[in-house]
Amino acid sequence: MSLLGVDVGTTGTKAVAFNLEGEAIASAYREYPLLSPRPGWLELDARKVGKAVLDVVREVASKTKHDPIRALSVSCQGEATVPVSRDGEVLYNTFPARPWGRYRGRGPPRGRLSRHRGTRPTLQRPGLGRREGGGSCLMRGLLELARPLNMAIGFAAVVVGALVAGSLGPVSDVLRAALSASLILGGGNSLNDLCDLEEDRRNRPSRPIPSGRASPTAAGIWAALLFASGLLMAFPLGRPFPLALSAVGLLVLYDILLKRLPLVGNLAVALLGGAAFLYGGMAVGRIEGALVPAVLAFLFHLGRELIKDAEDVEGDRKAGVRTLAVVRGRDSSLRWASATLLLTAVLAPIPFFLGMYRWPYMVVVLLGVDPVLAYVVYVLLGCPDRRTLGRLSRILKADMLLGLAALVAGR
Structure with missing residues (x-):
């Protein structure tokens, strides 16, 4: 049946x-x-x-x-x-x-x-309330394309990067950097959905573009607008602006080419995830203090991206996208994800022992961040189905917030 x-x-x-x-x-x-x-x-x-x-x-x-x-x-x-x-x-x-x-x-x-x-x-005359269609429906679709939760996490990562680097001043520069990063991230998310239209018709047909809630043209204009707004916000910052411009270039290159190359696309996304902390450090002129969270974020994002590749392997194969899961097999992608997340869990406590963060950092890592990573690795080793992989991806997104909380608590 x-x-x-x-x-x-x-x-x-x-x-x-x-x-x-x-x-x-x-x-x-x-x-x-x-x-x-x-x-x-x-x-x-x-x-x-x-x-x-x-x-x-x-x-x-x-x-x-x-x-x-x-x-x-x-x-x-x-x-x-x-x-x-x-x-x-x-x-x-x-x-x-x-x-x-x-x-x-x-x-x-x-x-x-x-x-x-x-x-x-x-x-003779149709009528449809503003609530049900038209501009409000399109705007909801465009907002969903940008992924407001991801934008908020990017905003928080920049602020935390500035905080752990040693300062939140000047506050206006930190907020400007955080807002520019979230706008650029929203543009990258929107462009990603536009370039993934064929894959999403198979893997995620409810997304705004394949479901018809946002047209490809509107998505392209929306992505360009977010990119431009983010760069305009970053320009007065001076030194951090080249990093913002490089992030836009890497996002465009990723959506057009890199995501279709085994492991290269995953590394690009992970690099962008770590760069958010560096961007915050640059905003306050103290990039050295943001290096450790940038490395941990890089590994964390890499593991999550490999899980998402395994989740979408069937649709990616039909669309001709050569991810690691497609080229080397779903199990290979999950093994790499497990190893990367396990390495993240092992490295996370080290900054405490080096005297970089105070004891509250260690408490949140040992009671929150690492147990979640251990659980995800345990499930990955049991050959999970596609639905379970989606659930693990969402769990890891929540674990990002625990990681940010650990950094703030240990400051």
Whole structure:
């Protein structure tokens, strides 16, 4: 017995069959164009959407004959409207919910509807509340692309980097550096989703771009705006500005090329993770004090990135992305992740013994950071499934906050 999920989106329809353990056993995807017959109009061909839904369901059903589908669930884009005649004949294109804001208040192309074979259209004027679509929906999608939690962690890492380097003054420079770093990180996250569109259609179809909540064009403009804002914030800092500019360059290079190279992309992300602490140290002119947390952050991010590669291995393989998990195998990526995280756990207490941090640092490391790392390594050695790897990735993100707390407590 299997269960079928069908997602009818703005630019494509996807169907996925799952067994009772929650594992995906078959999937299919069909894309269709978003039409713009006139400036400001965004529509879909209802016939193509209907055919796409039938095609993906038939394809998945043919792949699951050994495990027949017994139930299904359908998600769609919201209050989409299809003008039809009394006989059920489609009269004109679909008006999808997501882009309603583009022509709200002007209504659909009534003249073309009313002239179609002299049939009176069923719907004269659509209306969709601001809460459900239009600009607010797009803005939510763009904010999700930037990953506000990651931006907040990046902001905190820069502030902590300045703190452990020996000073928070001048406070205005530290806050400027932290804000610029979070904006640059948001731009990198947005560009990453734009470049990962094909992979996300397989691995994470609910992300803003594959789900239709943000268009590729809007995502590109949003990424550029965040990058530019971050650099403008960093420019008055002087010495730290080249590091900010290098971070933008590395993020763009990563999204375009490096992420598709085994281990190289992981090292690039880990380097950026460690650079946040160095950036904070540079903002107060004391980079030496930020070197130790930068090294620990580098190892921590490297291990987490390798776990994420193993989680996405099937989608990456189909998209032709040559991650370590694809080239050397999922188990190899998990072994490297385990070794890296274990090394991080071993190295974390050393700064205390060297007299760099006070005893509260050691308490948080021994009771918080290291037990989490040990748990993650233990689970990784047991050949976890994709869902478990996603959970471990989220656990490690929370452990980052414990690491920051340890640094602040031990200052």
